[in-house]
Amino acid sequence: MTRTYEDDLSEFAPGPNPPELSTKVPFAMTDTNFVPKERYYSREFFELEKEHLWPHTWQMAARLEEIPCPGDFVEYEIVGNSILVIRQHDGSVKALHNACRHRATQLAKGCGTLLGGQIVCPFHGWRWNLDGTSSFVFIESAFDAESMKSDDLQLRECQVEVWAGMVWINFDQNAQPLKEALSPVADILDSIAVGNMRVKWWKQVILNANWKITQEAFLEGYHVMQTHPQLAGGSGDVEMGALQAQATEYTAFRNGHGRFQSGAGLGELPMSGDDFIEFNRLLAEGQDAMALEQDVKIFEGIRNKVGVDNPNFAEEALKALYDYAYGAGIPMAEASENLRLWGGEIFIFPNYFMLPMYGNSLCYRMRPYMDDPEKCLFDVWSLTTYPLGQEPGRAELLGIFDKEDIEHWGLIPRQDFSNIERQQQGLHSVGFEHHRLSPQFEKTILNLHQELDRRIAAGR
Numbered sequence: 310m311t312r313t314y315e316d317d318l319s320e321f322a323p324g325p326n327p328p329e330l331s332t333k334v335p336f337a338m339t340d341t342n343f344v345p346k347e348r349y350y351s352r353e354f355f356e357l358e359k360e361h362l363w364p365h366t367w368q369m370a371a372r373l374e375e376i377p378c379p380g381d382f383v384e385y386e387i388v389g390n391s392i393l394v395i396r397q398h399d400g401s402v403k404a405l406h407n408a409c410r411h412r413a414t415q416l417a418k419g420c421g422t423l424l425g426g427q428i429v430c431p432f433h434g435w436r437w438n439l440d441g442t443s444s445f446v447f448i449e450s451a452f453d454a455e456s457m458k459s460d461d462l463q464l465r466e467c468q469v470e471v472w473a474g475m476v477w478i479n480f481d482q483n484a485q486p487l488k489e490a491l492s493p494v495a496d497i498l499d500s501i502a503v504g505n506m507r508v509k510w511w512k513q514v515i516l517n518a519n520w521k522i523t524q525e526a527f528l529e530g531y532h533v534m535q536t537h538p539q540l541a542g543g544s545g546d547v548e549m550g551a552l553q554a555q556a557t558e559y560t561a562f563r564n565g566h567g568r569f570q571s572g573a574g575l576g577e578l579p580m581s582g583d584d585f586i587e588f589n590r591l592l593a594e595g596q597d598a599m600a601l602e603q604d605v606k607i608f609e610g611i612r613n614k615v616g617v618d619n620p621n622f623a624e625e626a627l628k629a630l631y632d633y634a635y636g637a638g639i640p641m642a643e644a645s646e647n648l649r650l651w652g653g654e655i656f657i658f659p660n661y662f663m664l665p666m667y668g669n670s671l672c673y674r675m676r677p678y679m680d681d682p683e684k685c686l687f688d689v690w691s692l693t694t695y696p697l698g699q700e701p702g703r704a705e706l707l708g709i710f711d712k713e714d715i716e717h718w719g720l721i722p723r724q725d726f727s728n729i730e731r732q733q734q735g736l737h738s739v740g741f742e743h744h745r746l747s748p749q750f751e752k753t754i755l756n757l758h759q760e761l762d763r764r765i766a767a768g769r
């Protein structure tokens with residue numbers, strides 16, 4: 310019988326981790342209300358993540374459209390390891406550790422195309438085929454035959470699986486299959502057709518903050534009232550903000566994954582036509598993701614026909630969106646209960662997010678940067694669903710932009726970035742001991758920390 314995510318849900322009862330875990334994990338999660346602050350800057354904790362989390366977890370290493378043709382490659386770096394994700398001649402993808410089998414030189418950097426289908430070491434010119442098999446050793450007769458065995462010269466491989474237009478890698482050859490590890494969130498995302506989406510733009514920012522504290526800024530909507538007042542009616546009104554915050558439901562899944570979504574279908578929200586259009590305009594202008602200019606145009610287009618006082622404006626707006634998509638050949642997800650996720654979020658443990666809306670999605674990935682527990686590299690993608698046959702070509706990183714760069718970051722991300730480094734600094738205060746979590750709003754933060762402890766403990 311196929312497991313549904315309700316099955317997974319019903320069996321998952323978030324509670325405290327077994328107390329014996331804390332003998333194996335420093336600064337462990339011993340209380341479900343608190344997160345010890347050292348987890349965000351301790352070198353010891355960071356080293357345990359490097360040893361027991363990153364080499365054994367599935368990671369989103371690349372979007373497929375970064376490597377559209379055979380020989381295309383992109384480098385993915387994680388805690389001192391560099392991986393080359395390479396499109397093969399048959400269209401499949403391999404992920405190879407980026408270290409020459411002679412004397413360790415990194416074979417390629419950044420992204421590009423491997424000319425002649427060969428990976429060539431820039432130091433002494435050894436070569437490999439796209440699949441990592443050795444194809445040439447310069448004056449091979451000068452080496453002892455013992456050290457020239459072909460399977461030993463082959464570049465070391467990671468496990469690779471492709472799902473929803475993304476390349477997922479795992480260093481651990483014994484890791485559980487991706488779909489199992491991503492249960493139940495992969496199925497939920499499949500049901501809203503995220504696999505049909507393609508990159509509209511992709512940018513990075515480097516923040517002086519731990520990778521976990523950075524991502525926790527995106528795991529709840531509790532901060533919207535204060536951090537993004539324009540999205541909460543603009544006034545910072547506490548009662549309005551509370552109503553909005555309470556309308557969101559949070560779910561912690563097994564394996565550390567999480568979700569939040571609207572308690573009601575988007576079309577069922579009591580919102581005037583003006584408020585609905587304005588909210589979407591703020592999203593489109595404020596981040597150019599989730600709601601896009603094109604969506605706002607569609608909603609504007611029905612303003613007069615439907616009437617802004619019509620209590621069913623949002624429902625009519627979504628109908629108009631589907632009509633447009635149908636006419637334009639845009640493969641949208643079937644309307645279903647899961648469209649409650651539009652405007653919500655899926656968190657894939659340990660560090661990948663999708664925030665889908667209207668056949669678009671904002672996506673985030675956070676990872677440690679430069680072997681520093683207090684720095685992270687943060688990727689941001691805006692995805693959208695293009696008409697069939699009109700998908701854009703190769704996706705490329707637009708650049709790494711400063712967190713205050715108003716040309717490259719909209720108001721909404723700048724508002725989020727502004728608190729993250731202040732939080733990291735606050736952690737070092739002698740007047741602060743631990744984060745204090747709300748079981749209602751911050752349960753997915755608790756869940757990810759508990760899963761992290763289980764992973765670390767399992768490896769020791």
Ligand code: FES
Pocket residue numbers: 409410411412413414430431432433434435
């Ligand atoms: S280090 Fe690569 S060929 Fe020598």
Ligand SMILES: [Fe+2]
Pocket residue numbers: 526527532533536537725
């Ligand atoms: Fe935010």
